[in-house]
Amino acid sequence: TLNDWAAMLYYDGEFYDSVSFPNLEILDRVGGGDSFASGLIYGLLSGKGPQYAVNCGCAHGALAMTTPGDTSTATLAEVEKVMKGGTARVDR
Structure with missing residues (x-):
């Protein structure tokens, strides 16, 4: 249930690496x-x-x-918090 999660984008001739989430605890990958x-x-x-x-x-x-x-229930504020280094666990 622990997986590394990251992405890469090729855009306009350049590569962009995303933030990464090593050992992300997956609850449901769907x-x-x-x-x-x-x-x-x-x-x-x-x-x-x-x-x-x-x-x-x-x-x-x-x-x-x-x-x-x-179906994601994450808000933009939650996504941006994770983008800045917050945990990928949803705060509810």
């Missing part, structure tokens, strides 16, 4: 990829740049896999 994609897309559409986008996707995916079910 929805992790969809949550990554939605965070990445949000980051790109918000105009905050590719580094923000890949970090947003990675953090959102990590949060999704630490909660049960396939």
Whole structure:
């Protein structure tokens, strides 16, 4: 149930490494990829740049896999907290 979680984005000829989550305790991996994609897309559409986008996707995916079910309930504030080094466990 412990996995390393990170991402890489190739955008406009450059690679961007995301924040990483070594030994992430996975509760339910269903929805992790969809949550990554939605965070990445949000980051790109918000105009905050590719580094923000890949970090947003990675953090959102990590949060999704630490909660049960396939639908993320993480808020943008929670995702941004994780992006800045907070734990990937949702505070509820």
